[in-house]
Amino acid sequence: MSQTVARAIDVVTLVSLASRSLGEVADHLKVHKSTALRLLQTLEEGGFVRRLGDGRYGMGFELIALGQIALDQVEARSLAHAHLQGLASKTGHTVHFGQLIGNQVIYIDKVDGHGTVAMGSRIGLTAKINTASVAKAIAAYQSDSVRAKLLVDAVFERYTRTTLATRQELIDDLDRTRARGWAEDDGEYEEYINCIALPVYDARGSVTYGISITALRAVASLDDLRGQLPLFRDVAHHISQNLGWKGHEWTPPNSLKAI
Amino acid sequence: MSQTVARAIDVVTLVSLASRSLGEVADHLKVHKSTALRLLQTLEEGGFVRRLGDGRYGMGFELIALGQIALDQVEARSLAHAHLQGLASKTGHTVHFGQLIGNQVIYIDKVDGHGTVAMGSRIGLTAKINTASVAKAIAAYQSDSVRAKLLVDAVFERYTRTTLATRQELIDDLDRTRARGWAEDDGEYEEYINCIALPVYDARGSVTYGISITALRAVASLDDLRGQLPLFRDVAHHISQNLGWKGHEWTPPNSLKAI
DNA sequence: AAAGGCATTGCATATGTTGCAACAAACAAA
């Protein structure tokens, strides 16, 4: 629509990956250096990029500031954050918190466990429905029409032996998830990582949020994570209540007793 | 330099304050609605703004994601964060962490205390040298030339009875700060808020960072905060060491014994 | 049904962006 703005966004993204010189930016955009310069100057004025000591361009602080504002606008985050911290410190594992917004699930919070695990997740990114258990936990509890919308964007690609690589496999897993009461990820994206996730209810009683615990398989097996379910369910329940959920009092389901 | 990009940045900033309709954006830019529309469409495509349920425009998630990336690039933050959390939980007060970058001090971390205090500070924003004690703590330890650069951007305006409202008052305060070993803010920006701040050293032995404790006067007086100095200095010292400072072992200065 | 408000599209115009070429500055090699 607007070529110049599209280029500007392209530049910001480029520069977010690593610092770049003027020439590199111009090459990337396939435009003349002078064009790239004027673009960068405007972005610099707005604080979206900044000049580093060596003259190269890096990310500007305005991006940090705006990101914080955007995060603050997600009210659920502040209501849940303390619970996430508690869960992370009690289990020692990394905790993610996702919210269903439009047709996608966004990570709105993340608290690292004791050993930091290198994961593709990052606050603000989209949790893909077939690679992130938070997204599965949320999707499993949606009406058929909402679930269908979530599936539209899904790209089925095999990452590991256990990846849900077809639409039908995913749907079956969502059904199992709902019956079971929680979602599992048995190394479906990264061989050596597993997670479990629970739905979180909002004030209207819909599942708009999800919370997950992630661990290296070497640190905690899927069975170990299942063992955390009583605590985990308790935390998820408290968050739901904080978010205004007036649903029925929580009672341990049969499936839990079996563990 | 680039009108279109400048407008785009303007729009993102506008929308960050509150959600806006197409017409409102057009009015603000003083352009035709169709122009504003095409701009917003491009920004939406890049994830910088998004359409809310009611058709209005709000901040996009890409801003959150980019903000997180930018924050992660500030290595000092990750090295210091745990210490800040400890300090906040032990004192119950809000802790700020600032870094000197170029000619300004940027808040790179903030941990809220028990009672959340409404403050103008936010991660990513510039800490003004005459309104934020972190900035004073850093400025006090700079060479005259760097200090002069920091003073260039200073805008002297009176906020309260104790505000440092002239260049000379500020310079005197910085000198006192350096002699004393820590910076104080006795309600200089907000009547009812006071802080103390300490310099933090980097691997080269320069003061590149600053850390502050902020409290409502009603909760903790300046004297109360001074009472926290032993703990506070200990934390600042540990952070300096984590950042690679090989300076002399820390010993309580005389000024501290006098408290 | 009609009217009003708001978002969206096609198109001609002209404004703002572009590439060029020339210049400046920093650095390396001779």
Add this chain to the structure above:
DNA sequence: TTTGTTTGTTGCAACATATGCAATGCCTTT
């Protein structure tokens, strides 16, 4: 030192691109 090379910056003419207009479509309200 001079010379060559690389990188960043400015002025200007050409034209591509963003612009405003007018027309259309889609709701909501009366």
